[in-house]
Amino acid sequence: MRHFKDHLNDEAGTIALGAALARALAPGLTIYLHGDLGTGKTTLTRALLHAAGYAGHVKSPTYTLAEPYTVTIAGKALTVVHFDLYRMAGAEEFLDAGFREEFNENQVCIVEWPENAAPVLPSPDIDVSLTVSGRGRDVELSALSDKGFQCLDRLRFAPNL
Numbered sequence: 300m301r302h303f304k305d306h307l308n309d310e311a312g313t314i315a316l317g318a319a320l321a322r323a324l325a326p327g328l329t330i331y332l333h334g335d336l337g338t339g340k341t342t343l344t345r346a347l348l349h350a351a352g353y354a355g356h357v358k359s360p361t362y363t364l365a366e367p368y369t370v371t372i373a374g375k376a377l378t379v380v381h382f383d384l385y386r387m388a389g390a391e392e393f394l395d396a397g398f399r400e401e402f403n404e405n406q407v408c409i410v411e412w413p414e415n416a417a418p419v420l421p422s423p424d425i426d427v428s429l430t431v432s433g434r435g436r437d438v439e440l441s442a443l444s445d446k447g448f449q450c451l452d453r454l455r456f457a458p459n460l
Contacts, residue, residue, distance in 0.1 A: 303440040313339040317346025323453035324372050327404040328446055329421055331413040334429035339436055340411045344381050359383055379407045384415040394419055
C-alpha cells in the first residue's frame, strides 16, 4: 500500500492508529509527523510506543528535542527515537546536536516538525499528516520508500469499530 487515508473520530482513534503502526514497524524506518499544534502527533507516538511494549511515561521531547525508548518488535529489542523539532532554529542546530547518527538501520526515528531541519534531515519512509476535522482528525499516511511500502502493507487498522 502506498497511501492510507482515514478519519479518526476521537483520541481513541488516534491511539488505535498508533497501536496498529506499532505492529507494522520494522528497524530502519523514518517516520515524519506533520500537523499543527494539538493535532495528535505526540498522542500517536505515545500510543505506538506503549503498544510496542514501552511501559514508562512517554513525554513530549519539546525541550529535549529527542527521547529514545527501547521497545520489542517481533521479539527483538529496538530503539525508537522520538524527535520534536518544534523549537529547533534550523538545520545547522540539528547537525550540531549530532542527531543524524540516530537515523540508521537499527532504530526507528519518529520526527515531529521535520520541516525545521528539512535540508539535512534524512528522507522519510512514511509521511503522516494529521489535521483537525470537526471533533476528530483526518489522517493521511504516504509510503515514500520500499520500507515504507512494506510497513503500510502490514498496517491493519479499523479506527471506528
